[in-house]
Amino acid sequence: MDDRPTLEEGAGDSLVQQPHLQKEESKVVETNEAEGQVEEQQVWAALRHDKGNGVHLVTWTIEDLTQKGDNYTCTVKRLNVTFSQDDQHHHQVSYVAKIQQIGIEGLMKSFSELSFKKECLFYGKILPLLNAELQEAKLEPLRLPQCHYYSCEENKGILILEDLSKRGFKMADRKHTLDAAHAELLFRELARIHASSYLLQAHLASSNLAEEYILLATDWHNYSETAEAEVNPFMQGDTNVLVTIAETEGYDELLPWLKDLASRPLSIFKDHLKTVPPFAVLCHGDCWINNFLFRYDSADRPVDVRLLDLQVCRRGSPALDLTTLVYTSFSREVRSPNLHHFLHVYLASFTDVVIGRNNTTVPFTYDELLKEYQEKITFGVLMGAGYLPLVLADASDAPDIKHIVDEEEWAKQREADVLELLTRNHQLLRRMRSILDDVVEFGVAG
Structure with a gap:
């Protein structure tokens, strides 16, 4: 079977559903070269999964979150998001984006691709099943960040997670x-x-x-x-x-x-x-x-x-x-x-x-x-x-x-x-x- 999670599948379609954009002239303030791997629809999908319907994406920026030696198979960034809701007031929320590194050659290229597929599989399919077992046992969910969006698209792998x-x-x-x-x-x-x-x-x-x-x-x-x-x-x-x-x-x-x-x-x-x-x-x-x-x-x-x-x-x-x-x-x-x-x-x-x-x-x-x-x-x-x-x-x-x-x-x-x-x-x-x-x-x- 093909275990690659896609934008159309995964446990909890709300993680990956592509909504109609509702925005107030939303824009990204670019800060470095990694922004090209983060798309507005991905930020929007994560925001909607987190905050529900009735949210409007206003602006979002990206900042570095780790330094060399902290992570070897992906780039980790913080997404700072400004949004509005029905009250029309602006609010802020941040997420952590794990972005698949591009430009990798040799050994780590194949392994970085595998690692992204594995983590998408875990968050999209396996984790909801594990938490269902814990719920049946009347225990709290596993202690992991909430996942609001994932994609394993080639050269565009990204996970958008709760900023703990x-x-x-x-x-x-x-x-x-x-x-x-x-x-x-x-x-x-x-x-x-x-x-x-x-x-x-x-x-x-x-x-x-x-x-x-x-x-x-x-x-x-x-x-x-x-x-x-x-x-x-x-x-x-x-x-x-x-x-x-x-x-x-x-x-x-x-x-x-x-x-x-x-x-x-x-x-x-x-x-x-x-x-x-x-x-x-x-x-x-x-x-x-x-x-x-x-x-x-x-x-x-x-x-x-x-x-x-x-x-x-x-x-x-x-x-x-x-x-x-x-x-x-x-x-x-x-x-x-x-x-x-x-x-x-x-x-x-x-x-x-x-x-x-x-x-x-x-x-x-x-x-x-x-x-x-x-x-x-x-x-x-x-x-x-x-x-x-x-x-x-x-x-x-x-x-x-x-x-x-x-x-x-x-x-x-x-x-x-x-x-x-x-x-x-x-x-x-x-x-x-x-x-x-x-x-x-x-x-x-x-």
């Missing part, structure tokens, strides 16, 4: 690891995504979301006919860095395991994507610190969270999300003493969802969840090796992924750049070493 900053949500500093209070919020909400998808699959004839929506089975290894040859050099470069750290920092006992990992990282990645129920749910897929927003109380304690960027959503083990989260966003000082607590928090949240839905049986015990997590630590190692140099780099060190023509040459240069970065970024070296410490602690290397 207006409700006090903000991004944590990616160079500082998250503490236990942040972790609890994230483990609870990831459990709600996983559990609602577990319930949803029970209603499907195939019991498999990836058979209903084939994009959920499309990943780094199969997004194009040449995907494996393109991606393998990148993953080898990431794991070669771990080998070098082990050689220079005294982790001799890990070297055989790490060298095997570095020789076939994509094969190991693919093995971890193979999942068996009950550990087969919808995963967020991209659980690193920049993809979460938090709201804080007067004492600066996190009290609420919103998850962003479902561009790599997949069907897989929940432990894929959990190990990615742990090895990209928490220090060893946070994760090591609190792991069992975090997993208990996760299981309690998962249980609340499935028990609330007609007393459905919880599909796994705590011991089974812990075992699954431990079996997926190697996946977390791969994700940590790839993400941490991006998480902890300054904007000036962020790699240019728009013009990758020779994958092997680019990967070699990137490996050299990361090794050089390690010599002057001591936090990065500590975080990478801490991953190896966990490999030792959990006996992952055998």
